[in-house]
Amino acid sequence: MKQLLLGLILSFGVFATASDMLPSWNEGQSKIDIINYVKTVTDKNSINFIPAEDRIAVFDNDGTLWSEQPAYFQLFFAIDTVRALAPKHPEWKTTEPFKSVLENNMQGIVDSGKEGLLKIIAASHSGMDAAAFRDEVNVWIKTAEHPVKHRPYTDLIFQPMMELIDYLEANGFKVFIVSGGGIDFMRAFIPEVYGIPSERIIGSTGKVHYEDGKIIKETKVNFIDDKEMKPVAIYYNIGKRPIAAFGNSDGDLAMMQYTDANQNAKTLQLYVHHTDAKREWAYDRKSHIGQLNKGLDYAKIHHWTIVDMKQDWKVVYPFELKK
Amino acid sequence: MKQLLLGLILSFGVFATASDMLPSWNEGQSKIDIINYVKTVTDKNSINFIPAEDRIAVFDNDGTLWSEQPAYFQLFFAIDTVRALAPKHPEWKTTEPFKSVLENNMQGIVDSGKEGLLKIIAASHSGMDAAAFRDEVNVWIKTAEHPVKHRPYTDLIFQPMMELIDYLEANGFKVFIVSGGGIDFMRAFIPEVYGIPSERIIGSTGKVHYEDGKIIKETKVNFIDDKEMKPVAIYYNIGKRPIAAFGNSDGDLAMMQYTDANQNAKTLQLYVHHTDAKREWAYDRKSHIGQLNKGLDYAKIHHWTIVDMKQDWKVVYPFELKK
Numbered sequence A, B: 001m002k003q004l005l006l007g008l009i010l011s012f013g014v015f016a017t018a019s020d021m022l023p024s025w026n027e028g029q030s031k032i033d034i035i036n037y038v039k040t041v042t043d044k045n046s047i048n049f050i051p052a053e054d055r056i057a058v059f060d061n062d063g064t065l066w067s068e069q070p071a072y073f074q075l076f077f078a079i080d081t082v083r084a085l086a087p088k089h090p091e092w093k094t095t096e097p098f099k100s101v102l103e104n105n106m107q108g109i110v111d112s113g114k115e116g117l118l119k120i121i122a123a124s125h126s127g128m129d130a131a132a133f134r135d136e137v138n139v140w141i142k143t144a145e146h147p148v149k150h151r152p153y154t155d156l157i158f159q160p161m162m163e164l165i166d167y168l169e170a171n172g173f174k175v176f177i178v179s180g181g182g183i184d185f186m187r188a189f190i191p192e193v194y195g196i197p198s199e200r201i202i203g204s205t206g207k208v209h210y211e212d213g214k215i216i217k218e219t220k221v222n223f224i225d226d227k228e229m230k231p232v233a234i235y236y237n238i239g240k241r242p243i244a245a246f247g248n249s250d251g252d253l254a255m256m257q258y259t260d261a262n263q264n265a266k267t268l269q270l271y272v273h274h275t276d277a278k279r280e281w282a283y284d285r286k287s288h289i290g291q292l293n294k295g296l297d298y299a300k301i302h303h304w305t306i307v308d309m310k311q312d313w314k315v316v317y318p319f320e321l322k323k
Helices: A002-012 A029-042 A073-088 A090-094 A098-102 A106-111 A113-125 A130-143 A159-170 A183-187 A190-194 A229-237 A250-260 A294-301 A318-322 B002-012 B029-042 B073-088 B090-094 B098-102 B106-111 B113-125 B130-143 B159-170 B183-187 B190-194 B229-237 B250-260 B294-301 B318-322
Strands: A056-059 A174-182 A201-211 A214-223 A244-247 A268-273 A305-308 B056-059 B174-182 B201-211 B214-223 B244-247 B268-273 B305-308
Touching (some): A029 A268, A073 A106, A073 A113, A098 A106, A113 A214, A159 A244, A174 A183, A174 A229, A229 B214, B029 B159, B029 B305, B073 B106, B098 B106, B098 B113, B113 B174, B113 B214, B159 B318, B183 B190, B201 B229, B229 B250, B244 B250, B294 B305
Parallel strands (some): A244 A268, B056 B174, B056 B244, B174 B201, B268 B305
């Protein structure tokens, strides 16, 4: 049905109006910035008009499209997995980051960063078929519960950002995820939960090889999709400079600067600023996860859009809509 | 206009019939195989029905969508480039594969293979912005002339395969290029000439880094998209197993076997067999370029579709249509 509607919208040039499509955004500068931007680049009579094939939008995932506290959700998957597999790996008792996981040392795990996380995933799934791994994540994400919110992880996606993705797509944008998260972890739920297909999900990867009709995961990390590597990932996977970039941390700054440096198009850069300690979490300059420090200064100086989660969003999560 | 038509076709479920869409294919087994396959996987009442989001089709490029004789077309670009840049690189006189290029030793160049070719591209464009490189290729391809056919290289695309791509897209398939060719070389002309967007072009890559808003090419090769690395490239870039694969050489065999090993869908594997010495070239088991030996045996045993270019195609190149 969504496909049919989108087809009709594109066919007849009946562009959806923002007032319909961003109901969870309060009226304010952030919403104005988004609507004005989309209007000007899709208006054939505007000097800022950009043809649909060049309307590339890139979104970070953790902290931008769903929560990332008290730790990246993939980390909780990794912890559950390592614990389940520990009896087969006595060496983990003395090897980091496994040691921290088995000793329930959260600080040690968090300190190992995205790379440590990917090491855990890679090592614990080495020799496994990538498709089987995705099935495993899929089962986990449907049964596991967030340690603070006590809800499934997929309940903790940001409703206003989901509306923004739909709004951009309805206006001919091609939406990509460009995240530090593991690619198979994301592919296991993003297509179903966000409606973004696997070929538009870019993430960190492990080494793999082809064997007997299958893709087999190896132990080594191949590519960490963070900071200056995000523009590199966009180059390898998309091959076009984005016109709109959405992030929440210093890890997204290079991707947003790369977007801003587009010489051929008016661009939009938007930071989600976590200011809502009540409904979500409040953190920025000093956070160990999703630190937003250099990026916040840069965004202010360059007049990027900074979403104040507390002020700008009527609801944070989809389940609040049902109240 | 094409976009509008496609929108209407998809919106109202009016699927284009093959008789309209494959006019350059002679009636015969290859055309029957293609049409029957597309009909059965797009028919909601068929047990072979596959939802549109899973209709992933992968095409090799050199020898599958355009000619590759007497050498990969990218090689001619590399030769022209090396000659133009040679005065700045005295060391090339004694270093292969540059030495062979400067001495006009075609056999030496061909023997260096796709890797040698990528070395030439990488070394001759090291330190260059990837976007500027694409502009350079774009100028070259619009002015250079094929040494045998004496036509622009983009005249030497296969008309029946272009029709096949359009036919698949009109039936909801997502079409990707998965080629050993350099990614920036392909991105410079494929979107315009084949109508396939850059994010659906997968190829060999060089190392790059991000610097001051630009992607800068380095000298090292990053990924050779050939043989067993084609399924790996599909995994990294698409994340779904294809249902249809099109190739012409042993270099495509692994990608086609990976497609054939799809447990969840009926699949189509098709080899273009170069049998037409008059209109194009005739070569297979003993060719140095586009060798089709193991693949030909494998295809016969497994009843894959083998296109006999001479028998199956009314025309090879688009310019023959004008006769």
